[in-house]
Structure formats: structure tokens, C-alpha cells
Amino acid sequence: EAQVTQNPRYLITVTGKKLTVTCSQNMNHEYMSWYRQDPGLGLRQIYYSMNVEVTDKGDVPEGYKVSRKEKRNFPLILESPSPNQTSLYFCASSYSKGVGYTFGSGTRLTVV
Amino acid sequence: KQEVTQIPAALSVPEGENLVLNCSFTDSAIYNLQWFRQDPGKGLTSLLLIQSSQREQTSGRLNASLDKSSGRSTLYIAASQPGDSATYLCAVLSGGYQKVTFGTGTKLQVIP
Numbered sequence: 231e232a233q234v235t236q237n238p239r240y241l242i243t244v245t246g247k248k249l250t251v252t253c254s255q256n257m258n259h260e261y262m263s264w265y266r267q268d269p270g271l272g273l274r275q276i277y278y279s280m281n282v283e284v285t286d287k288g289d290v291p292e293g294y295k296v297s298r299k300e301k302r303n304f305p306l307i308l309e310s311p312s313p314n315q316t317s318l319y320f321c322a323s324s325y326s327k328g329v330g331y332t333f334g335s336g337t338r339l340t341v342v
Numbered sequence: 343k344q345e346v347t348q349i350p351a352a353l354s355v356p357e358g359e360n361l362v363l364n365c366s367f368t369d370s371a372i373y374n375l376q377w378f379r380q381d382p383g384k385g386l387t388s389l390l391l392i393q394s395s396q397r398e399q400t401s402g403r404l405n406a407s408l409d410k411s412s413g414r415s416t417l418y419i420a421a422s423q424p425g426d427s428a429t430y431l432c433a434v435l436s437g438g439y440q441k442v443t444f445g446t447g448t449k450l451q452v453i454p
Contacts, residue, residue: 272445330374330388332388336385
């Protein structure tokens with residue numbers, strides 16, 4: 231089944247403890263992206279990647295890192311999480327520009 | 343900077359009604375526009391994708407139109423059902439690469 235898989239689905243962590251949210255797609259998509267969703271603010275793009283080793287900042291990149299060493303994987307790294315990064319995170323991928331995105335099921339992160 | 347607005351923020355209709363959801367965007371230089379639905383606590387499901395060169399797309403009871411010049415898109419849902427209850431999001435792809443901007447959504451409730 232064609233899908234975008236995020237792990238974990240739920241995560242509670244403490245301030246300052248480094249964490250990684252994984253994202254993997256099995257559709258050979260070139261484009262991948264991370265979003266966060268907050269009440270009243272909607273979905274905002276954190277980072278996106280056009281292909282392996284090619285990444286760029288979205289609207290809210292502060293406090294996040296990404297890497298794209300393989301086409302299928304696009305992990306989101308929080309080096310020193312803070313409570314304002316408590317949010318619902320989505321990973322998405324698309325075959326190419328203009329085709330439309332497929333979304334993962336989301337990761338609900340709580341930083342205490 | 344692209345801004346996407348969805349009005350109304352919430353809508354409640356009786357089952358069987360035809361309804362229209364609105365999406366407006368400030369920068370008409372878009373690549374495409376995508377409509378999604380999101381169920382509570384779940385990911386995003388793609389409904390329709392309209393390329394900038396197209397005027398509308400249809401899938402079952404759903405019809406989405408695009409008027410780039412006026413910066414507007416509408417999602418028409420025919421003969422609404424309780425299962426249509428969800429939040430509907432529109433997303434615009436614009437800019438050089440995968441710059442996606444989401445609206446804050448319309449929360450639809452269809453009452454049996």
C-alpha cells in the first residue's frame with residue numbers, strides 16, 4: 231500500500247531532550263515536507279526537500295533540523311525541544327511539483 | 343507572502359443539503375490548489391487537486407472550482423451526509439518550489 235509512515239504517533243518528552251520523528255514514504259516521491267498544526271494557526275510548513283541532499287526552510291524552521299540522505303526518508307530533528315514545540319506534526323510527500331501531497335497520519339508531540 | 347483564508351470557520355447543515363466551502367488566496371501566481379479533509383485526531387486525506395491551468399475538478403459528490411484571477415476556489419458538496427462531517431482545508435502551492443500555504447479550515451457538521 232502506498233503510504234507515508236510517521237513514527238511515533240504520540241510522544242511526550244522533557245525540555246531539552248533531543249528527539250527525532252521519522253518519516254518514510256514507499257512511493258519513490260521526490261518531494262517531502264514537514265508541517266506543524268496548531269489550533270487557530272492551521273498547518274505551517276517547517277522544512278521541505280526537493281530531492282536527496284536538497285532541503286530548504288519553510289515558514290517556521292526555528293528549532294528544527296532535517297536531513298534527506300535517502301529518497302524515502304525525511305526525519306525531523308528537535309535538538310533541544312521546548313514547550314512551544316508542542317504540536318501535531320505531519321509529514322507529506324509528492325511525486326513531483328504540481329502533483330499534490332500525500333500525508334502521514336501525524337505525530338502528536340508534547341514537550342513538558 | 344501568500345495568505346489563504348477560509349470562510350466560514352464552521353458550518354452546520356442538515357443532511358441532504360448542497361453546500362459550498364470557500365477558499366481565497368492573496369497571490370494569484372499559484373501552481374495548484376488542493377482540497378483536503380481532516381477527521382478529528384487524524385491525518386489529511388486529499389479530495390481534489392486543481393492545477394493552475396484548470397477551472398474545476400470533480401470526484402463523486404464533490405466539485406472544486408478555481409478562479410485564479412480573483413484568487414478564489416470553492417468546494418461544492420452535493421447531497422451532504424453525516425459522514426461528510428470533518429474539517430476541510432485548502433492548500434495552495436506557489437513560489438519557486440514546494441511552498442505550500444494552508445488555510446485554517448472550515449469545520450463542517452452535517453446533522454442527521
